[in-house]
Amino acid sequence: GxxxxxxxxxxxxxxxxxxxxxxxxxxxxxPSLFWYVQYPGEGLQLLLKATKADDKGSNKGFEATYxxxxxxxxxxxxxxxxxxxxxxxxxxxxxxxxxxxxxGAGTKLIIKP
Amino acid sequence: SQTIHQWPATLVQPVGSPLxxxxxxxxxxNPNLYWxxxxxxxxxxxxxxxxxxxxxxSEVPQNLSASRPQDRQFILSSKKLLLSDSGFYLCAWSWRxxxxxxxxxxxxxxxxxx
Numbered sequence: 001g002x003x004x005x006x007x008x009x010x011x012x013x014x015x016x017x018x019x020x021x022x023x024x025x026x027x028x029x030x031p032s033l034f035w036y037v038q039y040p041g042e043g044l045q046l047l048l049k050a051t052k053a054d055d056k057g058s059n060k061g062f063e064a065t066y067x068x069x070x071x072x073x074x075x076x077x078x079x080x081x082x083x084x085x086x087x088x089x090x091x092x093x094x095x096x097x098x099x100x101x102x103x104g105a106g107t108k109l110i111i112k113p
Numbered sequence: 114s115q116t117i118h119q120w121p122a123t124l125v126q127p128v129g130s131p132l133x134x135x136x137x138x139x140x141x142x143n144p145n146l147y148w149x150x151x152x153x154x155x156x157x158x159x160x161x162x163x164x165x166x167x168x169x170x171s172e173v174p175q176n177l178s179a180s181r182p183q184d185r186q187f188i189l190s191s192k193k194l195l196l197s198d199s200g201f202y203l204c205a206w207s208w209r210x211x212x213x214x215x216x217x218x219x220x221x222x223x224x225x226x227x
Contacts, residue, residue: 032215034215041223042221044203046216049215089157093215101159101215103156106155106157
């Protein structure tokens with residue numbers, strides 16, 4: 001079945017550092033891919049998405065490119081801020097997932113000033 | 114625009130007591146609705162989803178149940194809470210129309226069972 005694998009956290013960085021959070025997936029065909037963010041004590045917010053190969057989703061300085069050849073959707077940001085501290089979830093919806101979101105385990109990001 | 118509400122925001126309940134968490138969606142019709150649980154420091158676990166009034170699919174057998182009495186109302190219940198029911202409960206909705214649609218989440222309910 002479909003699955004999503006994220007790098008384990010926590011990831012700790014200094015402010016203004018470059019961020020990469022790896023996400024790889026297993027799915028039949030061409031799923032849609034998502035990154036969600038959860039700030040402390042809050043619900044999840046959709047951060048960005050990509051619906052076909054080579055699409056780049058972007059929002060709030062974050063980017064992720066749908067790479068079919070490597071089945072990846074890595075999240076990147078050029079210069080992180082303390083306010084980016086949160087848990088980030090990679091997810092997909094595909095044919096075999098019966099249109100339900102398949103979630104990664106989440107990666108906690110800690111940004112130190 | 115669409116909004117999703119959950120209440121209460123926090124709840125402390127004794128073991129063995131009943132539970133009712135409510136979720137409502139505004140600004141859309143015929144949404145798919147979802148209940149998730151997130152244990153402390155863990156990922157998301159899908160508990161129930163619904164594609165219409167009275168239609169509930171359970172993903173994990175447990176002492177929780179869900180109901181959808183109205184198109185935009187989704188209720189999570191239990192007759193007797195267990196300690197292991199503690200967690201952060203999230204309601205979400207998505208468009209019913211075909212395609213791979215993202216889900217939109219409510220603010221969550223933090224449940225502590227003592």
